[in-house]
Amino acid sequence: MFIGNIVSIFIAICCSYGFYLYSSNTGYVAHWWPKEAACKIPSYKTQIVSEDPLLVYIDNFVSEAEASQLLHIGKTQFAPSKLSTGASGEAYRSSQSAGLPPSDPSVSCVGSRALSLMASLTEPSDDFGIPQLVTYQPGQQYKLHYDWFQESMRYKDGRLCNRVASVFVFLEADCTGGETYFPRIASTASSLVDDGKAIWNATFEGIMFKPIPGNALFWINLPDNGKGDKRVIHGGLPVHTGTKTGMNIWPLKCEP
Ligand SMILES: O=C(O)CCC(=O)C(=O)O
């Protein structure tokens, strides 16, 4: 009877959770993912901050459960961040990063959601590459940079691709400082400023966004002409206290 109960409980757990094994930098990682939570799209809200270049603020892009799942997957993988050229550059980018396995159900769920923001601008063969967690401790930052590559990158599967857009999602923001800063975006974003989500004033150029867990920024890196847009230069300002962790998703445009 007792054994029977244990077996029923085990079967119930197995039915409501999926078991996944994936390879990472440090070997194979196994984890459980609650099936009922799989890919439920939260009702997110978009607000255009700037039309040209396109920069959109998104409230509630990932749920609390998704954020903690993504942090859980990445937490054993963090290593000093590299620059988008592949070089390491501590003084420029002092954070730690972790690539996330695109096939993991929680990663693919949020990655496809990010890709869907591109709607008709992507081809069926385009994807969201390898999402990346980035985490900052006090004093750490990522100075001004572009996410797009000067020259398209050759990915492992041989395709030549560039980051047509960026989605940066705040997952953990138990911190002061750490705003995401766009010095060349001319917008006062007054409703976001009124809500305490953005900072704009005449003492600096551009606009800053406060790290708020679950919320995201979406912008276009490569407009129609295919050239990297210099107006979307941005950076992660130094964290003063606590920890900030975000997730980069870069929808790709690849050469056919
Ligand atoms: O940390 C931030 O606010 C921005 C991070 C970023 O731009 C990046 O990792 O490419």
Ligand SMILES: [Fe+2]
């Ligand atoms: Fe960036």
